[in-house]
Amino acid sequence: MDTAGTAFSFTKPDASPERREFYARLCEKNITPLWEVLGKLLHPSPVPQMVPVMWRYGEVRPYLMDAGRLLTEREAERRVLVLENPGMRGQSRITPTLYAGLQMILPGETARSHRHAASAFRMVVEGTGAYTAVEGERTTMHPGDFILTPPWTYHDHGNPTESPVVWLDGLDVPLVNMFDTGFAEHHPEDLQPHTIAEGDALARYGANMLPVDYTPERLSSPVFNYPYARSRETLEQLRRSGPLHGCHGLKMRYINPATGGSPLPTMGAFLQLLPAGFCGEPYRSTDATVYYVVEGEGRSRVEDASFAWGARDIFAVPSWSPVSHEAQSDAVLFSFSDRPAQQALGLWREQAPLRA
Ligand code: 1HN
Numbered sequence: 001m002d003t004a005g006t007a008f009s010f011t012k013p014d015a016s017p018e019r020r021e022f023y024a025r026l027c028e029k030n031i032t033p034l035w036e037v038l039g040k041l042l043h044p045s046p047v048p049q050m051v052p053v054m055w056r057y058g059e060v061r062p063y064l065m066d067a068g069r070l071l072t073e074r075e076a077e078r079r080v081l082v083l084e085n086p087g088m089r090g091q092s093r094i095t096p097t098l099y100a101g102l103q104m105i106l107p108g109e110t111a112r113s114h115r116h117a118a119s120a121f122r123m124v125v126e127g128t129g130a131y132t133a134v135e136g137e138r139t140t141m142h143p144g145d146f147i148l149t150p151p152w153t154y155h156d157h158g159n160p161t162e163s164p165v166v167w168l169d170g171l172d173v174p175l176v177n178m179f180d181t182g183f184a185e186h187h188p189e190d191l192q193p194h195t196i197a198e199g200d201a202l203a204r205y206g207a208n209m210l211p212v213d214y215t216p217e218r219l220s221s222p223v224f225n226y227p228y229a230r231s232r233e234t235l236e237q238l239r240r241s242g243p244l245h246g247c248h249g250l251k252m253r254y255i256n257p258a259t260g261g262s263p264l265p266t267m268g269a270f271l272q273l274l275p276a277g278f279c280g281e282p283y284r285s286t287d288a289t290v291y292y293v294v295e296g297e298g299r300s301r302v303e304d305a306s307f308a309w310g311a312r313d314i315f316a317v318p319s320w321s322p323v324s325h326e327a328q329s330d331a332v333l334f335s336f337s338d339r340p341a342q343q344a345l346g347l348w349r350e351q352a353p354l355r356a
Contacts, residue, residue, distance in 0.1 A: 007044040008043065010039050013035055023036065046319040048096065048318040048319050050085045050095055050316070052303055052307075052315070053086055055083055056309075056313050057312035057314070058312075064081060064166060073106070074109075077111070078103055093174045095289075095338070097172060097174050097341070098290065100314070101169045102166060103167055105158070105159040105164070110190070112186065112191065114186045114187060115152050115185060115187070116152070116182070116184035117181055119220065119264040120149040120155075121267065122145075122149075122169055123147075123167060123334055124142060124144060125166045125312055126312070127165030129159075130158065131157065131159075132149070133154075133194060134148070134149055134154070135154060136194065137196035137200055137224070138198050139225040141165065142227065144294045144295075145225055145226065145227050146254060148220060148223075148226075148263055150221075168292055168314065170267060172266040172338065201223055202223055206226075210258060216258055220264050221264070222258060223257060232332065235252070238252075244278070246352075246353050248280070249272050249275065252270065261340065262339070264340070265340060267337070267340065268287070269334065272335070274326075274331045274333065276327055277327065280324045280326065281352070281353035283324065283352040283353060283354065284320050284352070285348070285349065286342060286347065286349045287337035287339040290317075291315050292314050293313045295311055297309065298328050298329075299328075300324065300325045301323065302322070322354055
C-alpha cells in the first residue's frame with residue numbers, strides 16, 4: 001500500500017569557515033557535497049523554469065510576413081519563428097523538453113529534404129494546398145491537419161499555391177539533445193523523389209485495417225497525415241452521444257493505429273471540443289502542454305494567468321500547473337506534450353479535478 005508522506009523539505013547545514021575551506025578543496029577536484037545542492041535537486045513537487053505564456057497569432061503573423069520579405073526559404077533552411085518560453089530564453093524551448101515554432105512557406109518555394117533524429121509534427125494553421133513529403137509520399141495540407149515527420153525520415157515541403165502557408169512545428173529537439181542523441185543529414189537531392197501515390201499511408205493504415213502481413217518498421221505511426229476533416233467529424237458526432245468530461249470537455253488523443261500508442265515515441269497529441277458555454281474544472285498533469293486553438297473563442301486559466309484566446313492562438317501550460325478552460329463559442333483545442341516519454345519512464349502523473 002502507498003503510505004502518504006509529508007512534504008519534502010531540507011535545510012542546508014551551516015557553513016563554518018572550516019567547512020567552507022573543505023568545500024573549496026572539493027571544488028578544485030570537481031566534487032560537490034550533496035547537502036549543499038540537495039535543495040535544488042529534490043522538491044516536494046515540480047519547480048518548472050517554464051512559465052505560462054500565450055502568443056496571439058494576430059501579433060505573430062506580421063513578423064512571419066517580415067521574415068518572408070527578408071529571407072528565402074533556401075537561406076533559412078526552414079523559415080520558422082521559434083516560440084521561446086520566457087522562463088527559458090535562448091534555448092529554443094517552449095516546454096523543458098519540446099520545441100515549437102511557426103513556419104511560413106511562400107508561393108513557389110520549396111524547403112530542401114533532410115532528416116534528423118528528432119521527431120517532428122506540423123499542425124496546419126493557415127492556407128490550403130502546400131505539401132509535406134515524408135519518405136517518398138506527399139500529403140496536401142489543410143488547416144487543422146496533424147502531420148507527422150517520424151525520426152530519421154526524409155522530409156521536404158513545397159507551396160505550389162498562390163498564398164503563404166503557415167503551420168506550427170512541434171519537435172522533441174530539446175529532449176533529443178539532452179540525451180546527446182542528435183543526428184541530422186541532407187538528402188543527396190534537393191527534394192526527395194516522389195515515389196508513392198498521395199493518400200497511400202492513410203488508406204493502408206488509417207482505415208481500421210492493416211496489411212495482413214504488416215510488421216512495424218518504426219516506433220512511430222505508419223499514418224502521417226491525420227486530416228482535420230475526419231477528426232472534427234468525430235468530435236461533432238461524439239458530442240451528441242456525450243458525456244462531457246468535467247475538465248476536458250470531449251478530448252481525444254491521436255494514436256498510432258498499429259499499437260494504440262502515441263503517434264510519435266516521445267510526443268503525444270490531443271484534440272478536444274469545448275461546447276459553447278463549457279466551464280471546465282481545473283486539471284493538472286506533469287506533462288507541460290502546448291495548446292493551439294483550431295476554432296472558437298474562450299479563456300484558459302493557468303495558475304494566476306488568464307488567457308483569452310481565439311482561433312490560431314497558442315499558449316503553454318507548465319508541468320503541474322492547474323489549467324481550466326472555458327468556451328464562449330464551440331471551440332476546438334489541439335494540444336501536445338511529452339506525455340508518452342514520461343509514461344514510458346513511469347514518471348507521468350495527473351490530478352483531476354482539483355476541486356472536490
Ligand atoms: C525542421 O526540420 C523543420 O522540417 C522545422 O520543417 C523546424 C526546428 C528544429 C530542427 C529541425 C522542418 C525545425 C526543424
